[in-house]
Amino acid sequence: MANSERSGNAIAHVYRGTFVHSTQQTAVQILEDALLGVNTQGKIAFIGEGKELQRLSQTFGFSTSEVTQLAKHEFFIPGMIDTHIHASQYSYAGTALELPLLQWLNTYTFPVESRFKDLEFAHKVYTQVVKRTLRNGTTTACYFATIHTDASLLLGQIANAFGQRALVGKVCMDRNNSVKHYKETSQESQDETYRFIKELSKKEYPLVKPVVTPRFAPSCTEALLVQLGAIAKNNNLHIQSHISENTEELKLVQELFPNSESYTDVYHKCNLLTDKTVMAHGCHLSDKELALFRETGASLSHCPNSNISLCSGVLDVRNVLNHKVKLGLGTDVAGGYSSSMLDSVRRALDSSKVLKIQNPDHETLTFEEVFRLATLGGSQALSLDDQTGNFEVGKDFDALRVNVAASDGPIDLIQHEEPKILLEKFLNLGDDRNIVEVFVAGRKVVPFTEPTSA
Numbered sequence: 484m485a486n487s488e489r490s491g492n493a494i495a496h497v498y499r500g501t502f503v504h505s506t507q508q509t510a511v512q513i514l515e516d517a518l519l520g521v522n523t524q525g526k527i528a529f530i531g532e533g534k535e536l537q538r539l540s541q542t543f544g545f546s547t548s549e550v551t552q553l554a555k556h557e558f559f560i561p562g563m564i565d566t567h568i569h570a571s572q573y574s575y576a577g578t579a580l581e582l583p584l585l586q587w588l589n590t591y592t593f594p595v596e597s598r599f600k601d602l603e604f605a606h607k608v609y610t611q612v613v614k615r616t617l618r619n620g621t622t623t624a625c626y627f628a629t630i631h632t633d634a635s636l637l638l639g640q641i642a643n644a645f646g647q648r649a650l651v652g653k654v655c656m657d658r659n660n661s662v663k664h665y666k667e668t669s670q671e672s673q674d675e676t677y678r679f680i681k682e683l684s685k686k687e688y689p690l691v692k693p694v695v696t697p698r699f700a701p702s703c704t705e706a707l708l709v710q711l712g713a714i715a716k717n718n719n720l721h722i723q724s725h726i727s728e729n730t731e732e733l734k735l736v737q738e739l740f741p742n743s744e745s746y747t748d749v750y751h752k753c754n755l756l757t758d759k760t761v762m763a764h765g766c767h768l769s770d771k772e773l774a775l776f777r778e779t780g781a782s783l784s785h786c787p788n789s790n791i792s793l794c795s796g797v798l799d800v801r802n803v804l805n806h807k808v809k810l811g812l813g814t815d816v817a818g819g820y821s822s823s824m825l826d827s828v829r830r831a832l833d834s835s836k837v838l839k840i841q842n843p844d845h846e847t848l849t850f851e852e853v854f855r856l857a858t859l860g861g862s863q864a865l866s867l868d869d870q871t872g873n874f875e876v877g878k879d880f881d882a883l884r885v886n887v888a889a890s891d892g893p894i895d896l897i898q899h900e901e902p903k904i905l906l907e908k909f910l911n912l913g914d915d916r917n918i919v920e921v922f923v924a925g926r927k928v929v930p931f932t933e934p935t936s937a
């Protein structure tokens with residue numbers, strides 16, 4: 484009897500061609516003429532060489548005639564992981580980028596977010612953002628919704644229906660908001676967080692989980708932060724928030740939390756820094772604060788488009804990596820104007836080069852390193868690297884089938900190119916036209932099939 488039958492994991496699909504992914508040791512590993520099998524549970528059952536076809540087909544019990552062969556300019560990469568995106572801000576993405584953070588929140592963000600009380604509006608925006616990000620190759624998204632529990636639940640339902648892996652956060656904020664109808668009391672914030680977690684968990688969506696979401700320290704009283712830390716701990720949940728994005732915000736945090744040594748210390752004291760925490764930005768963190776991230780296992784989401792668009796700062800990713808802090812990339816829609824992780828990859832490279840212009844001794848990031856941040860790094864930042872991030876046996880098959888030479892695509896290939904060059908061209912020049920298929924946990928989610936219950 485074949486191994487696969489013994490374990491009850493029959494093979495559903497086998498692909499043959501080039502696979503490109505990252506490992507802990509190698510930023511870009513290229514497997515040419517590889518064979519990858521996905522079982523009926525959507526997990527990677529094996530990865531081997533093309534010449535092993537006969538042996539693998541016998542071991543895993545599949546027919547060699549059922550193997551899907553990739554074309555010459557095609558390859559698979561792991562699905563990209565957006566570690567920080569505001570689903571609720573998608574409606575004004577691409578606009579409103581002339582104000583600094585605190586003024587931007589009051590002028591644009593809070594008035595728009597207040598509209599998500601209306602579930603019809605929420606349904607429209609959330610469907611569009613889930614579809615757009617999937618089409619752009621985001622197989623996992625860590626979402627901020629709004630303070631509205633029912634609309635946040637709807638976001639979870641839509642992500643599930645379209646097959647996206649998602650962490651979904653009902654936003655908590657009990658102070659410093661000038662917008663009249665977009666407020667909650669501390670008690671409401673706690674109660675609704677409990678209700679959100681309970682109701683979302685009850686749905687038992689396989690790929691969608693709740694994440695405890697204090698907006699950021701200036702929006703929350705210390706009492707609320709302490710409560711949210713306790714909720715996350717007692718329910719073993721993910722946590723997301725923002726930290727050290729711009730200098731005006733830093734001053735405000737110092738004023739609001741005079742007894743804390745640093746911005747990081749504010750969260751740490753409230754038990755909000757854990758190995759399941761992801762904090763967006765961190766542009767202005769001190770080395771001492773980075774050490775605290777390392778110690779607690781908390782991670783950073785680097786959102787370069789947003790940091791530049793709102794003139795917030797430039798994160799020194801090299802310094803973060805040298806401190807061995809987990810780090811992924813985020814789009815931070817709509818502070819970042821693009822919902823594409825390819826944009827995030829490009830802006831991360833640009834930001835690194837800006838630091839080099841300012842200081843010739845700065846060691847810039849390579850495109851290989853940034854590719855790893857967009858995939859494996861993101862999975863580690865979200866503590867989901869046991870499930871996704873690269874093509875390791877046992878992980879879910881979250882993957883993009885990329886065709887660099889897509890006939891209606893933006894890339895012209897003049898001559899034969901090696902896979903690494905094809906990857907570099909895709910990262911720098913490609914778009915959704917090059918992403919011909921998207922898989923999450925083995926299921927083909929792009930091109931879209933109509934969801935059953937969105």
Ligand SMILES: [Zn+2]
Pocket residue numbers: 567569725763815818
């Ligand atoms: Zn954000």
